[in-house]
Amino acid sequence: MPMTRPLTEHLHPDGRPLGLHEYRAVGGYRALRKALNMAPGEVIKAVQESKLMGRGGAGFPAGRKWGFVDTTDVWARARFLAANADEMEPGAFKDRVIMQGNPHALLEGMAIAAYAIGAETAYLFLRAEYGSTARIMRQAIAEAREAGIIGPRVMGKDFALDIRLHVSAGRYICGEASAMLNALEGERPVPRHKPPHQTSSRS
Secondary structure, three states: OOOOOOOOOOOOOOOOOOOOHHHOOOOOOOHHHHOOOOOHHHHHHHHOOOOOOOOOOOOHHHHHHOOOOOOOOOOOOOOOEEEEEEEOOOOOOOHHHHHOOOOOHHHHHHHHHHHHOOOOEEEEEEEOHHHHHHHHHHHHHHHHHOOOOOOOOHHHHOOOOOEEEEEEOOOHHHHHHHHHHHHHHHHHOOOOOOOOOOOHHHH
């Protein structure tokens, strides 16, 4: 029987976050292990064929967004992945629910995306008001690092990944990707002129 609530199926009713062992017990990190046994381009193609949609308001296809990245000689140049959890829309808590209830689900998704586009450093951009969420995510990152899920050899494979939590004072405009990147780099959070786009090696 197909899972009807894939993101919230295993959340604790009392709001406690799933730890690493609990997440693995319900199939967590199996998708990452499968992805690591595929070529990066094959991962992108699989996500495209799955028609997985982004969780933003536009519902943009995730595989199409990953496909914008030039993966020619995927490990030849430095690339970075940024996950935007600033969530400044009033009343929007779609990201917080996942981070507080199942933080490793987010880390697994970030790791798969990073491998697919050839990024060895990933940033989670989080609004400062989410203090308890930041603590949960730091704990999950530490658990994943200790277990060898992230680090110099992800799950024993020839792939290194460092996931860093960036807590930002944030502004409403940080929901826009290039403004978020400016804030992440310590600049004023205003949108950048395009091109180049965020998926370009020149941005």
